[in-house]
Amino acid sequence: MSEFFSGRRETEALTDGEPVTDQLLDQVGEDAERDSQALADQVRRQEAEAAASEQLPVSGARPRSLLGDAWYELRHRPIFWVSSVVIVAVLAIAIFPNAFADVDETSSLTGGCNFDNYLQPPSSQFWFGTDQLGCDVYSLTIFGARPSLAVGLIASLLTVALGSAIGVIAGFYGGWIDAVLSRIVDIFFGLPLLLGGIVVLTAISFPSIWGVVFVLVVLGWVSAARLVRSTTIEAKGQDYVMAARALGASNSRIMWRHVLPNAIGPSIVVAVIGLGVYIGAEATFSYLGLGLQDPDFSWGTMISSAQEVFFQAPWTLLFPAGFLTLTILAFILMGDAVSEALDPKRQK
Template sequence: MAAAGFFLLAAFLAMALLAPWIAPHDPAALNLDARLQSPSAQHLFGTDELGRDVLSRSLYGARVSLTVAVSVVGLSLGAGLLLGALAGFYGGWIDTVINVYLSNVFLALPGILLAIAFVAFMGPGLENLILALALAGWVNYARLVRAQVMSMKEREFVAAARSLGASDLRLLLRHILPNILQPLLVQAAVGMAAAVLAEATLSFLGLGVQPPTATWGSMLNDARSHLFDAPYLVVFPAAFVALCVLAFNLVGDGLRDALDPRTRLE
C-alpha cells in the first residue's frame, strides 16, 4: 500500500511538472461549438460548459493542489517547529503563552472555518489561500513538537551534551530535532492530504484560486449544474482529489511503518 501511495504521488508530481507539455489542449481556451462533449478520442475526459478540455484542466489542477500542499505544510511546519520547540524546551511562561493561550485561540474555531474567514476578509487568491490554511494548521505541529521536545530534553545524551557546555541552540539543532523527525514526517504527509482537500473545498466555494486558473475544486463547482446531463464533469476532478488525498495518506502510513523502530523489530 505504501508503494502504491508513492507511485500515485509520483504520478501526480509528474502531471504537475509536465502539464504544459502533456496537456492536449489549452486549459483556458474556450470553444463553445464543442461544449459539453462526452469523452471521446479528441477529448479523453470530455469538455465543460465552455468547451474547455477537462483532461487539460485536470492536469493543470494538479499543479495548484500540490503547490498548496507543499507550501501550506512548509509554512505550518516551520511555525509549529519554532513555537513548539520554544514551548517544550524552555517551559514556564513561554509554554503557558504558546500552548495555553495562543494555541487555544486557534483551536477554538475549526480550521476550515478559520481559513474561510481569513480568505473572505483578505480576498481570494493563491497566496491568501496558502496563508489561510497555514494559519489554521500550525497548531497541530506546534503541539506535536512541544510534546516530543519535552520528552527528548530529559534524555541522558542531551544532559551529557549540556554538561559539556553545549548551547541551547546546539542542543535543539544537533541533539533534539534530528531525533523527533519521524513523527513530523508522518504528520507532514497527512497534513498535505488535508491541505489538498481544504484547497478543493475553498475553491469549490469560490474562495480559492480564481478563474481562469484550473483547480479541481472550481471544476467541481462548475459541474454542479450538469450533474445529471454530464456526470463526467464531476467524476474526473473528484477522482483526482480522492486519489491525491489517498496517495498522501498511504505515504504517511508507509513512513510511519518504515521509521517506527518497533515495526522494524517485528
C-alpha cells in the same frame, strides 16, 4: 582465584571491541561485500530480536540518521510503493503539464475552448469529455494539478516549519515561554478550519493560491506545534541530552544537534498527511468560491463549476474529483507508511 580468566587485558578489549556483526561475518567468511552484507544481515536480525523477548547483545545495523532510518523501513512497505507511484505521476503532471496536454485547450481566451463542443461525453478526441464552456476536461484536469499540489506542498511545508519552530521552543525552554505558547496554541486549536477559512477568505482577498495557503497555515500549524512540543519534552529528558549538557554544550547546540533530530520525526508524518488534507481543503474552499479565482483554476474550481451540470454530464465532476481523491489518498497512505517507519517503538 584459580587460573581461569585471570586478568587478560589485551584480548578482552580487542574481542569486545569489535561489533558482533563482524565477528560473525568473519566466521561465516563473507569478507567480500562485507559492508552491504553486514547491513542487510543486521537489519534482518533486528526483527529476530524483537521476537526473541530476551535482548540480544547487538541490535540491527540500520542507519540511524533520520532519513536513512525512514528510508530503510519504507522500502519494505508495499503501500509506500503504491502511493509513491501515484504521487510521482501527479507530481510529473503538476511540474510538466505541457508534456501531457496542450495549454491552449484549457483556455477559452486563446480559443482552446469551443462552445461547439459544449458538454461532449468522453470520446477519442476528448478523453474526459468537455465542460459547459466546451473546454477539454482532460486538459483542465492536467493543468489543474499544479495549483492543487502547490497549495498542498507550500501549506504543509510552512505549517510544519512554523509549528515545529514554536513547538520546539515551547518544549525546550518550558516555563513561562511554554505556558504562553501553549495557551496560544489552545486558542488556535479552538478555531474550526473551515469556518475560520471562510471568514478570512471572505474578508480579505489574496492573489492566486496565497489566500488558501495563508488560511491553511494560520489555522493548521497548531497540530504540528503540539506534537513537536511533546516530542521535544521527551527528547529533552533523555540521558544523551544530559550527557551533552554535562560536556558544557550550549542550549542552541543541544536544541539543534540532539533534540530536534530526535523530535522532528512525527511532524514529518503530519506534513505528509497534511499534504493530502490541504489539497482537499483547497478544493473545498474553491468549491465554495473562496479559493482560486478566475482565470486561475484547480481541481477544486472544476468540481465547483461541474456541480451545475453534474446530472447531464457526470464526467465533468468525476474526472477532477477522481484525481483529487486519488492524490489525497496517496498522500495519506504515504503518511501512514512514513508514520510507521518513524514509529519510535520500532526503533528499540
